[in-house]
Amino acid sequence: MQQERFEYLVSKELGDRLTTSEQDELRTFLGDAEWRMQYNLLQQYWSEKHSQNTRDRELFQQILEKMQPLELDNHPTHFRRLYYWFGGVASILVCVGLWLLLKINSSEQRQFIADQKQQKVILDDGTEVILNYKSTLLYPNKFSDNLREVTVVGEAFFRVAKEADRPFIVKTKHAQLKVLGTSFNVRAYPDEPTTEASLIEGALEVHDEEGETMILRPSEKAVITNQPKNFTSKSKRKTAKKLKIQFLRPTDLHAVETTWLENxxxxxxxxxxxxxxxxxxxxxxxxxxxxxxxxxxxxxxxxxxxxxxxxxxxxxxxxxxxxxxxxxxxxxxx
Structure with a gap:
């Protein structure tokens, strides 16, 4: 029964239809490594099918649309039939995902592209990454025993699982961010003149291409010009007037830097x-x-x-x- 409930929640999550209470329920499932592995496989499999097979995508969406307006109390028989029907479909996806897992070495890099607005990825350690539209995340199937490392092209919001003995590293083309446990936003589009890291909570160590290092506190933002030798933060805004940087209060930081999460x-x-x-x-x-x-x-x-x-x-x-x-x-x- 737990398996069926899990598959149902994942189906709604992939279709961006989870209620707040269902999000909490799914998050509880994902606290367990086995459920998290199944979630990653389903998510990766669907992302690849979504990109490559329009017919499968349409069928998947049709199932979600049929499920959405039904309430269990009002339509018990019809809902139960659809529920188990989709459970069977999801079970097939799980099997396919498990087969893929056997075919792929755990250290191999995976690429996830947010090709349908914002998309969420749950990493091997439980870290949650929300990618902005057309952004890319490179990550391993399984992190090493002493390091967690990913690469971002575009924009992403991270809620990093706390592991004091295993640092979390985010690489971009022009910067490297070192995290022990925090939430932050990184903006690193190739066609923009700067790379930005905005800290929401925790601590963030930022390194630029020239080897300079900066420790950010909550509500601070580091801005790295995508050219050598111009690295500043909000707390050192006087040295970066040409970048038009100004200090942002915590409420402003949340409003400006992460509003894309709310479309x-x-x-x-x-x-x-x-x-x-x-x-x-x-x-x-x-x-x-x-x-x-x-x-x-x-x-x-x-x-x-x-x-x-x-x-x-x-x-x-x-x-x-x-x-x-x-x-x-x-x-x-x-």
Whole structure:
């Protein structure tokens, strides 16, 4: 019965349909290494099938949609039939996942790409990683006995499992973050001029390419220019005026740095060029500027439920520009 309940919770989690109470229930399951292994296999298998086989994805979604509106008390017979039907499907996925596990060496690096908005990965040690859309996580099937190491391309939020004798290392192209137990956000997009690490709680040791080291405290952010010799934090903002860094109170830090977890967009004194890159990733479009001077316009704004047109129209109220849309391309001009 536990197996069936676990499969049901995972099916809803993969379809982004878990209630708050069900999230807590699944988290309890994942505290056990055996359930966590099954979860990782199901998640990895579905991610690969999602990327490679549209028909399987549609069938999986159809099952989830049929399950969602049903309540056990109101439809006991129908719900139970669907429940066991999906349990059988999930069991097959578990078997496939276990077969894959036997085929893959535990030390082999795996690649997980968030290809359907934000996606969550539970690592071998219980660490939770939430990846922003189109971000990539490289990680081993099983961490070594004395080190936990992953690589991020893009943006990710970490809740690291505490293990004092086994440091957790996050690598990006231009920085390395060392953690003992904490939650933090890392932003390391290849097309952006800086790499950022924002600490929510715990402690974070940041290393840049030049060998400089900085220890962050909660509500501090390290900003590393993706060029040699320019490494600063909020507490040393006077040395980084050209980066427009200002001290953020804890409430501001949570609002600005991690709002993407709630599918919200918050911009605080960013250039139009930076803002456009964020919109391009979120809405899967290409944004070009006909007039290069427009890229230097600066904006502070907050968006929650607005679509792309509504966002651009709101920005037009603050600055003088026009835009044209054609398929998945947007041209911005004076």
């Amino acid at each position: 919200k967009l918050v911009f605080k004194d960013v250039t139009f060029d930076e803002l456009a890159k964020t919109l391009a990733r979120k809405y899967d479009v290409r944004v070009d500027f006909k007039d290069i001077g427009l890229t230097k316009l600066r904006f502070s704004a907050r968006f929650e439920d607005e679509n792309l047109d509504q966002i651009l129209q709101a920005l037009q109220l603050a600055a003088s520009f026009q835009y044209e849309k054609q398929n998945n391309k947007i041209m911005i001009y004076k």
